[in-house]
Amino acid sequence: MQRAQHAxxxxRGVGVVNGIRVVVDAEDRLLSVTVGEEAAIMAAYRAAVEDKRPKVDEALRELRADTTFEAISTYTNANSARLEAERVERQRKVDEEFDDDYYERGSIKAPDW
Structure with a gap:
């Protein structure tokens, strides 16, 4: 189970259409967009996520008032934070290896995702 989860x-999924490169993780989370307007696209994405957040909070308000849900939520959030920190560290290592290879070889090699 752990090997499958790690795998x-x-x-990473990579899609390229009309010069736009998008990378997603196994849970379909957007990791990067490469295009001339990359910063604007990512800012719009973050704004959309922020826009939906209060709507989700309102929809779950009654459930979150339940003490059983609160205990489960606390555990889940702590575990999610740990998993996200591990994912960020793995991505940092992949990025470093990619950069090292680029500068050592003078060319870009596709990462081993």
Whole structure:
């Protein structure tokens, strides 16, 4: 189970259409967009996520008032934070290896995702 979970965490999907390159993780989270307007696209994405957040909070308000849900939520959030920190560290290592290879060889090699 752990090997399968680890393998899933390493999966990256890359799509390129009309010069726009998008990378997603195994859970379909947007990791990067490469295009001339990259900063604007990512800012719009973050704004959309922020826009939906209060709507989700309102929809779950009654459930979150339940003490049983609160205990489960606390555990889940702590575990999610740990998993996200591990994912960020793995991505940092992949990025460093990619950069090292680029500068050592003078060319870009596709990462081993």
């Amino acid at each position: 899933l965490e390493q999966i």
